[in-house]
Amino acid sequence: MPQPFVTSAAARFLRYVAVDTQSDDQSQTYPSTAKQLVLLNLLVAELKEIGVADAAVDQYGYVMATVPATAGKDQVPVIGFVAHVDTSPDVSGANVRPIVHTNYDGRDLVLPDEPGLVLREADNPELAEQRGHDIITSSGSTLLGSDDKSGVAEIMAAAEYLITHPDIPHGAIKIGFTPDEEIGRGTQYFDVGRFGARYAYTLDGPTRGDLEIENFAADAMTVTFQGFNVHPGYAKGRMVSAIKLAAEFVHRLPRNGLSPETTDGYDGYVHPQGIQGGVERASIKLLLRDFVAEGLDEKARMLTDLAAEIVRPFPAASVDVVRQESYRNMKEVLDRYPEVVEHAKTAMKRAGLTPRFRQIRGGTDGARLSFMGLPTPNLFAGEHNIHSRLEWTSVQDMDKAVEVIVEICRSWAE
Numbered sequence: 001m002p003q004p005f006v007t008s009a010a011a012r013f014l015r016y017v018a019v020d021t022q023s024d025d026q027s028q029t030y031p032s033t034a035k036q037l038v039l040l041n042l043l044v045a046e047l048k049e050i051g052v053a054d055a056a057v058d059q060y061g062y063v064m065a066t067v068p069a070t071a072g073k074d075q076v077p078v079i080g081f082v083a084h085v086d087t088s089p090d091v092s093g094a095n096v097r098p099i100v101h102t103n104y105d106g107r108d109l110v111l112p113d114e115p116g117l118v119l120r121e122a123d124n125p126e127l128a129e130q131r132g133h134d135i136i137t138s139s140g141s142t143l144l145g146s147d148d149k150s151g152v153a154e155i156m157a158a159a160e161y162l163i164t165h166p167d168i169p170h171g172a173i174k175i176g177f178t179p180d181e182e183i184g185r186g187t188q189y190f191d192v193g194r195f196g197a198r199y200a201y202t203l204d205g206p207t208r209g210d211l212e213i214e215n216f217a218a219d220a221m222t223v224t225f226q227g228f229n230v231h232p233g234y235a236k237g238r239m240v241s242a243i244k245l246a247a248e249f250v251h252r253l254p255r256n257g258l259s260p261e262t263t264d265g266y267d268g269y270v271h272p273q274g275i276q277g278g279v280e281r282a283s284i285k286l287l288l289r290d291f292v293a294e295g296l297d298e299k300a301r302m303l304t305d306l307a308a309e310i311v312r313p314f315p316a317a318s319v320d321v322v323r324q325e326s327y328r329n330m331k332e333v334l335d336r337y338p339e340v341v342e343h344a345k346t347a348m349k350r351a352g353l354t355p356r357f358r359q360i361r362g363g364t365d366g367a368r369l370s371f372m373g374l375p376t377p378n379l380f381a382g383e384h385n386i387h388s389r390l391e392w393t394s395v396q397d398m399d400k401a402v403e404v405i406v407e408i409c410r411s412w413a414e
C-alpha cells in the first residue's frame with residue numbers, strides 16, 4: 001500500500017472559512033469588499049512562513065507568489081495555479097462554523113443550526129463515492145465557502161509540500177489568489193504578464209477527477225420595441241403598444257428546448273432575463289448561450305428574425321436589436337495547447353484518478369484568463385452544492401487535489 005497523501009489542506013481550509021470574504025456586486029470598489037483583504041493578507045503571511053519569499057498582495061488585492069524551480073529545472077515552462085478567495089453574495093458567509101463529519105458511512109448529515117437541513121445521499125449521489133471519508137459542512141446557517149477556499153487551501157498545501165520535498169523536480173510555480181470571482185470581476189485587473197506563468201490551472205471544480213476544458217460561449221442581447229402611444233380613449237387604429245409587442249416576442253420563444261428550464265449537457269439556450277417598458281417603448285434583455293460561436297450566431301439570427309416578424313404588421317412600430325459579447329469557450333484557446341490538458345490527465349492518472357471531462361454551463365475565470373493569453377483549464381477542488389447552506393467538501397478529496405497539483409508540477413518538469 002502506498003502512503004496516503006496527507007497534507008495540510010483541510011487544516012488550512014478550516015482556518016480560511018472562518019474569514020468572511022463575501023463579495024458584493026453592488027460595490028464600486030476593487031476588491032468589492034475590504035474583508036476579502038483579511039484573507040488575502042493572511043495568505044501572504046502564510047506563504048512567507050512556508051518559505052515563499054516573494055509573496056505579496058497588490059493594490060487590487062491579487063496575491064501573487066513564486067515557488068522557485070528545483071535545481072536544473074529553470075527551463076521548464078512556468079506553470080501557475082489560481083483560486084479565488086471570495087464567496088457568493090447569495091448566501092451569508094459570516095461566522096461560518098465548519099463541522100467535520102468523520103468517517104462518512106452513508107448516514108444523513110444533520111446541520112445543527114437548522115435541524116431541518118439534512119445532507120442525504122439520496123439527494124447527493126456524489127456522496128456515495130465518499131464512504132469512509134471525512135465530510136465538511138457548515139453548521140447550517142451559512143454557506144461553507146468550499147467554493148473556492150478548497151482551491152485556496154489545496155494550492156497552499158501543495159506549495160508547502162513542494163517546498164518540504166525538494167526531491168520532487170519542478171519548474172518555477174506561480175501562485176495566484178484573486179478576489180471577486182463570484183461577481184464576474186475576478187480577472188478585471190489581473191496582470192497576466194506580471195503573473196509570469198505560461199500556462200495555469202484554476203482549482204474551482206466539483207468532483208475528484210473532474211477536468212473542465214470547455215465552458216459556454218455567451219452573449220447578451222437587448223431587443224427594444226418602439227411602439228406608438230396616443231391617448232387610449234382615442235387610440236383606435238393608431239396605437240401600437242410596445243408592451244404587447246414585447247409580450248408577443250416572449251410568448252413566441254421556443255417552448256420545448258432552447259431554454260434554461262429545458263436544456264442540459266451540450267445544449268445551449270436563449271433566456272429572457274429582464275423586461276422593462278411602457279406603451280411607447282419596451283425592451284427585453286436576453287442571455288444567449290452555446291458551446292460554439294456558430295451556435296450563438298444561429299440563436300442571434302433566430303431572435304432577430306422573430307423580432308422583425310413581430311413588428312412587420314405595424315408600420316408605426318420598429319425594433320432595435322443590440323448584441324454584445326460576454327465571454328467565449330476556453331476550448332478555442334486550449335485546443336491550441338493540448339499539452340496543458342495532457343499534463344493534467346497524466347497527473348490525475350498518477351494520483352489514481354480517472355480524468356472526467358465536464359463542460360461548464362457558465363463562465364469561469366479560467367476562460368477569461370485563457371483569452372487574456374494564459375491558457376487555464378479548471379480542475380476539481382472538491383466543492384459541492386456551492387452557493388448553498390448545504391455546501392460540502394471532503395478532506396480526502398482535498399488531499400487528492402493537492403496530489404494532482406504536485407503531479408502536474410512533476411509532469412511538466414519531466
Ligand SMILES: [Zn+2]
Binds near residue numbers: 084147148181204
Ligand atoms: Zn468558484
